[in-house]
Structure formats: structure tokens, C-alpha cells
Amino acid sequence: MDDTVVTTRYWHAIEDGRLQCDVCPRHCRLKEGQRGLCYVRQRLNDEVKLVSYGRSSGFCVDPIEKKPLNHFYPGSAVLSFGTAGCNLACKFCQNWDMSKSREMDTLADRATPGQLTKVAEEMSCRSIAFTYNDPIVFLEYAIDVAAACRESGIKSVAVTAGYVDPEPRVEFFQAVDAANVDLKAFSDRFYFKVCGGHLAPVLETLEYIKHETDTWLELTTLLIPGENDSEQEIHAMTNWVVEKLGPDVPMHFTAFHPDWKMLDIEHTPAATLTRARKIALGNGVHYAYTGNVHDAAGSSTWCHDCGKLLIERDWYQLGHWNMGKNASCNDCGARLPGHFEAKPANFGARRIPVRINH
Numbered sequence: 001m002d003d004t005v006v007t008t009r010y011w012h013a014i015e016d017g018r019l020q021c022d023v024c025p026r027h028c029r030l031k032e033g034q035r036g037l038c039y040v041r042q043r044l045n046d047e048v049k050l051v052s053y054g055r056s057s058g059f060c061v062d063p064i065e066k067k068p069l070n071h072f073y074p075g076s077a078v079l080s081f082g083t084a085g086c087n088l089a090c091k092f093c094q095n096w097d098m099s100k101s102r103e104m105d106t107l108a109d110r111a112t113p114g115q116l117t118k119v120a121e122e123m124s125c126r127s128i129a130f131t132y133n134d135p136i137v138f139l140e141y142a143i144d145v146a147a148a149c150r151e152s153g154i155k156s157v158a159v160t161a162g163y164v165d166p167e168p169r170v171e172f173f174q175a176v177d178a179a180n181v182d183l184k185a186f187s188d189r190f191y192f193k194v195c196g197g198h199l200a201p202v203l204e205t206l207e208y209i210k211h212e213t214d215t216w217l218e219l220t221t222l223l224i225p226g227e228n229d230s231e232q233e234i235h236a237m238t239n240w241v242v243e244k245l246g247p248d249v250p251m252h253f254t255a256f257h258p259d260w261k262m263l264d265i266e267h268t269p270a271a272t273l274t275r276a277r278k279i280a281l282g283n284g285v286h287y288a289y290t291g292n293v294h295d296a297a298g299s300s301t302w303c304h305d306c307g308k309l310l311i312e313r314d315w316y317q318l319g320h321w322n323m324g325k326n327a328s329c330n331d332c333g334a335r336l337p338g339h340f341e342a343k344p345a346n347f348g349a350r351r352i353p354v355r356i357n358h
Contacts, residue, residue, distance in 0.1 A: 003053070003054065004051065004052060004053050004054050004055050004110070005044070005049050005050070005051050005053065006049060006050050006053045006140055006141075007047050007049055008023075008041065008047075008048050008049060008050050008139075008140060010022040010023045010048075010139075010165070010167065010168050011023075011047075011048040014029060016029075017031075018030055018031055019043050019046070019047075019048050021036050021041055021048050022165055022167065022168070023041065023087070023136060023137070023139060023164065023165060023168050024038075024087045024136060024137075024163050024164050024165055024168075024201075025163060025164075025165060025197070025198065025201045026038075026087055026163075026197070028041070030042070030043035030048065031043065032044075032046070035051075036048075036087075037087060037089070038085040038086060038087045038137040039084060039085040039137075040052040040083060040084060040085040040137050040138060041137065050138060050139075050140050050141065052083045052084060052085070052138055052141070053138070053140060053141045054110050054111060054112055054141060055083060055084075055109070055110050056081045056082065056083055056109045056110065056111060057081075057082055057083060057084060057109070057132065057133075058081065058082075058109055058132075058353070059079060059080070059081045059109060059111070059119070059353070059354040059355070059356060060079075060080050060081070060351060060352065060353050060354060061077050061078070061079055061080070061123050061125060061347075061350070061351070061352040061354060062077070062078055062080045062129070062351055063075070063076075063077065063078070063316040063347050063348065063349060063350070064076045064077070064078045064126070064127065064129075064157075064347075065299075065313065065316045066078075066080075066316060067080075067129055067131065067157060067159050067180050068180060068218070068220060068252050068254075068289070068291055069157065069178055069180055069216075069218055070218065070250055070252075070287070070289060070299075070301060070311070070313070070338075071216065071218065071250055071287070071301075071336065071337060071338025071339065071340075072127075072155075072157070072177075072178045072216050072218070072338060072339050073126045073127065073155070073339055073340065073341060073345065074311055074318060074340065074344050074345070075318045075344040075345035075346050075347055075348075076125070076126035076127065076341075076345040076347060077123065077124060077125045077126060077345070077347040078125055078126065078127045078128065078129045078157060079116065079119060079120045079123060079125040079127070079128045079129070079354070080128075080129045080131050080132070081109075081111075081116075081128075081129075081130070081131070081132070082130070082131055082132025082133040082135075083133060083137070083138045083141070084133065085133060085137045085138075086133050086134050086137060087134060087136060087137050087161075087163055087197075088134070088161055088163055088195045088196055088197050089195060089196035089197075090184070090194060090195045090196075091194050091195075091262050092194065092222070092224060092256060092262040092265075109355070109356060110356070111356045113141075113144045113145040113147070113148035113149075114148055115356055116128055116145055116148065116356075117145075117148045117149055117151075117152040117154055119354060119356055120149075120152075120154050121152065121154070123352070123354065125154065126154070126155060126345065127149075127154060127155035127156060127157050127177070127178070128145060128149055128154060128155075128156055128157065129156075129157040129158075129159060130142045130145070130156070130157070130158050130159065130160075130176075131157075131159035132159075134159075134160050134161055134163070135158050135159075135160055135172075136160055136161075136162075136163065136164045136168075136172065139168055139171075139172055142156075142158065142172070142175075142176075143171060143172060143175045146175040146176050146177075147175065149177075155177040155178065155339075156175070156176045156177050156178075157176065157177065157178045157179070157180070158172070158173075158176045158178070158179045158180075159179075159180050159182075160179060160180075160181055160182070161181065161182045161184065161195075161197075161202065162179075162181040162182070162183075162201075162202045162205035162206060162209075163197055163201055163202060163205075164201070164205060165201075166204070166208075169205055169208055170208075170212075173205075173208065173209050173213045173215050174213055174215075176215055177215060177216065177339075178215060178216040178217075178218075178339070179209060179215050179216070179217055179218075180217075180218045180219070180220055180252075181202070181205065181206060181209070181217065181218075181219055181220070182219075182220050182221070182222070183202065183206070183219045183220070183221050183237065184202075184221065184222065184228070185199070185221070185227070185228035185233065185237075186199070186228070186233050186234075186236050186237035186240065187199065187228070187233060188200070190227060190228050194224075194227065203240075203244075206219070206244070206245060207244055207245065210244075210245045210246065210249065216338060216339055217245070217249055218249065218250040218251075218252065219241065219249060219250070219251045219252065220251075220252040220253075220254055220291070221237070221251070221252070221253055221254070221276075222254050222255075222256050223253055223254070223255070223256060223268050223272055223273060223276060224256045224262070224265060224268065225256070225265055225266055225268055225269075225272070226265065227265070229268070229272050229276070231275070231279065234275075234276050234279045234280070235279055235283065238251065238279060238280040238283040238284075238285050238288075239283050239284075241280075241285060242283060242284040242285060247284050247285055247286045247304075248286050248287070248337040249285075249287075250287040250288070250289065250338075251280050251285050251287070251288045251289070252288075252289045252290075252291050253273045253276040253277055253280070253288070253289070253290055253291065254268075254273070254290070254291035254292045255267060255268040255270070255272075255273060255290075255291065255292035255293050256268045257292075268292075270290070270293045270295065273290040273291075273293060273295070273298065274290060274295070274298060276288075276290075277289065277290055277298055286304040287301065287304070294314075294315065296312070296313065296314050299313040299314075299315070300312050300313045301313070301336065303322075303329040303331065303332060303334055303336070304334065305329065305332050305334035306329060306331050306332035306334065308322060308329060308330075308331040308332070309322055310322050310323055310329060310336055311323070311344070315349055316348065316349040317348050317349050318344055318346065318348075321343075321344050323336060323340070325342065327340040
């Protein structure tokens with residue numbers, strides 16, 4: 001029996017004999033043997049099954065700031081892994097070799113949830129991250145890993161586009177401790193034209209995470225010149241975040257580089273990120289960051305109340321730490337929202353590939 005193929009429960013039969021997958025708003029309708037757009041959910045023996053359970057395209061220990069999460073155990077190490085497939089079709093995908101893979105041979109490494117938590121403990125990782133491709137498509141595996149993490153005192157992190165249906169959304173986000181959600185743009189035109197999806201389900205996911213779970217939430221928007229970087233769109237996005245999610249949800253504005261099917265667009269200028277950060281702060285976002293560029297001021301954390309530097313960052317390396325007990329500012333006493341240890345970890349900017357032996 002192949003233990004990498006497991007039965008799932010988010011699907012139902014429809015009148016024409018096909019089975020509809022109910023994990024995400026794409027609702028792929030499958031005949032026997034067919035796979036969904038994500039490639040890893042397939043109709044087999046009149047059930048929709050996950051065919052990549054426990055299989056990975058590789059494991060690596062990263063700094064948590066690389067996810068990016070700036071308010072979730074800063075300076076700590078995170079064991080990162082992904083599988084294959086994705087339920088969106090973003091033309092700018094920067095992990096396309098994994099997310100768009102149609103070869104299961106890509107998934108050369110295997111690990112049970114228990115093996116992953118053991119390795120995380122051995123490598124002194126504070127958390128395990130589902131990343132590189134969207135964990136929504138390997139939901140059953142991710143939830144089992146998250147459960148094993150909780151038993152071992154390790155945190156779980158989801159890096160996701162948040163493109164998920166309401167029922168699995170509940171199970172998934174109640175299982176994980178933190179999420180960085182890609183808010184790819186603030187127009188349905190962009191989601192449809194560039195990603196093959198829609199904006200509304202993502203906004204619903206964000207409101208659900210913030211208001212219905214204890215999952216720590218941060219947002220990332222990759223700004224693509226001429227596509228989603230207009231001042232009007234950034235104003236609309238940041239105003240929505242403050243109104244619907246509150247001012248304390250950190251926002252990361254990151255730089256695009258030409259990749260996959262968008263090789264004809266230039267790199268994002270650093271000035272675009274700085275402008276977006278300024279707009280966000282002006283509209284009431286308390287913690288806005290720049291990413292994928294060298295910008296110590298834009299990647300550091302500043303006290304919203306008194307403006308003093310709280311956490312200095314230079315790329316993924318932490319510097320000055322200006323907080324006392326309960327993550328409170330040493331200058332004014334205001335508390336920084338998020339999850340913090342009494343003292344910061346110091347994993348730094350390393351990247352350590354890991355092989356898990358079977």
C-alpha cells in the first residue's frame with residue numbers, strides 16, 4: 001500500500017458522475033483518474049485523494065524573517081518544506097519549479113509528521129513552515145504535521161495565498177499557529193488575469209483568520225511594476241486592511257524579479273516599496289515593511305506609540321533590541337503585538353539544507 005496516497009473528505013459527487021473537489025474555490029470536477037489544477041489531488045477509485053502525502057521537494061532551515069514573519073519569534077530558526085502543485089496559476093511565480101511541477105519525481109524526500117518534529121527539535125527550530133508551494137493543496141499532510149508540532153511544543157507556520165473554501169479553511173487555520181498570507185493585489189482583474197483566481201475568497205480568508213482564530217497573521221504583497229503598484233490600489237488595500245483587520249496586522253511590500261511567465265517586466269524599484277510603506281503607515285497600518293531589498297529602516301520594527309526603534313534588522317540579521325518583558329518598548333512601555341521570547345534568538349541569515357533519512 002502506498003502511504004503517500006490518502007483519502008480526503010472535502011469533495012462530493014455531482015449529477016454528471018464527476019466528483020467536485022471542495023478544498024478551494026476552483027472546484028475542480030474530476031472524472032476517474034483526473035487530477036485537479038493543483039496536480040496533487042486526484043480522483044482514484046471514486047474518491048478524491050491526496051497523492052503527495054509525506055512527500056517533499058526538499059527541507060531547509062531558514063530564518064523566520066524569510067517567510068516573512070517579523071512579529072513571530074524574531075531571530076528564530078524555522079524548518080521549511082514544500083511539496084508540488086498549487087491551486088493558483090500566478091504568471092510571476094517565483095517557486096514555479098515546485099508549484100507548477102507535473103513530475104512527482106520532484107518530491108524526492110519523504111518525512112512523516114513525527115520525523116519532521118524530531119528534525120526540528122534536533123536543529124533547534126522554533127517552528128516548522130509549509131512554504132515554497134501553497135499548503136492548502138496538501139492540507140491533510142499539513143494539518144497532521146501541525147498536530148505533531150503542538151504535541152512537541154513546536155509552532156507551525158503556513159505561507160499561503162489563502163485561496164480556500166470555508167469548511168477546510170476552519171480546519172486548516174485552527175491547526176496552524178501563524179500565517180503569512182499573500183495578498184497578491186487589490187483588484188479582481190489582477191487575480192483573474194495574472195493568477196487565474198478571484199480576490200473575494202482571499203479577503204474572506206483574511207477576515208476569518210483575524211477574527212475567528214488565534215493564528216498570528218501577517219500579509220505580503222509582491223509589487224509588480226504596472227500591474228498592482230499604483231498609489232490608488234495601495235491606498236485601497238491598506239485602508240481595507242485597517243478597517244477590516246485592524247492596524248496591528250503587519251504588512252510586507254516585497255520586490256518582484258522577472259520569473260516564470262513574466263520575464264518582460266523590470267525589477268521593482270526600491271522607491272516603489274518605500275512609497276507603498278509610506279502610504280500604509282499614512283493610512284493607519286502600524287507595522288509596514290519592505291522586503292527583497294536592502295533597506296534597514298524599512299525592514300526594522302519601530303514603536304507605533306513613540307517611534308523608537310524596537311527591533312533592528314539588516315536583511316535577516318537582528319541588531320538592536322529595545323524591548324523588555326512582555327515585548328514592551330523600553331522607552332514608552334507600549335506593547336508590540338505578536339509572539340516573542342524574553343530574549344531574541346540569533347539564527348541570523350543562514351540557510352541550511354536538510355536531508356531526512358528514512
